[in-house]
Amino acid sequence: EAQVTQNPRYLITVTGKKLTVTCSQNMNHEYMSWYRQDPGLGLRQIYYSMNVEVTDKGDVPEGYKVSRKEKRNFPLILESPSPNQTSLYFCASSLRDRGSYGYTFGSGTRLTVV
C-alpha cells in the first residue's frame, strides 16, 4: 500500500529533551515536507526537501532540523523542544512534477512539550 508513515502518533516530552519524529514514504517521491497544524492557523510549512541532500526552510523553521540522507526518509528533529512547539505535525510527500496531484500525508504526530 502506498503511504507515508509517521512515528510516533503521540508524544509527550519535557522542555529541552531532544526528540525525533520519523517519516518514511514508499512511493519513490522526490518531494517531502513537514507541516505543523495549530488551531486557527491551518497547516504551516516547517521544512521541505526537493530530493536527497536537498532541504530548505519553510515558513516556520525556527527550533527544527531535518535531514534527507535517503529518498524515502525525512526525519524531523527538535534539538531542544519548547512548549510553543506543542502542535500536530504532518509529514507529506509528492512527486516532483508540476504538482497537480497534491500531497500524500502521514497520519500525524500529536506532540506535547511540558
Added chain:
Amino acid sequence: AQTVTQSQPEMSVQEAETVTLSCTYDTSESDYYLFWYKQPPSRQMILVIRQEAYKQQNATENRFSVNFQKAAKSFSLKISDSQLGDAAMYFCAYKNYGQNFVFGPGTRLSVLP
C-alpha cells in the same frame, strides 16, 4: 507571498442538505492548482477535490463540486446531499508549479441528523 483565506471558522448543515464552504486566495501567478482537503476526527488528511487554474470547467467528484472564479480568486466547495461522514475540518490549499503549498486556516463542518 501567496495567502489562502477561509472566512468561515465553523459551519453546520442538516443531513441530506447542501452546504458551501468559502475560500479565497491571493496570488500574482496565472498557473497554479487549488485543492480541498478533508480532515476527519481521525486527523488523516484526505484529498477531496482539485482544480487546475488553466481549466475553466469546475471540478466535480461525486457529491463534491467547486465553484472556481479565477478573476475573483475564489474557490468554494459545495457538498450536496450531506452525510454524517462529511463532518470534518476542511482545508483549502493553493499550490504553484513549484512546491509552494499554502493552506487556509480551515472550516469545521458539522452535520446535523
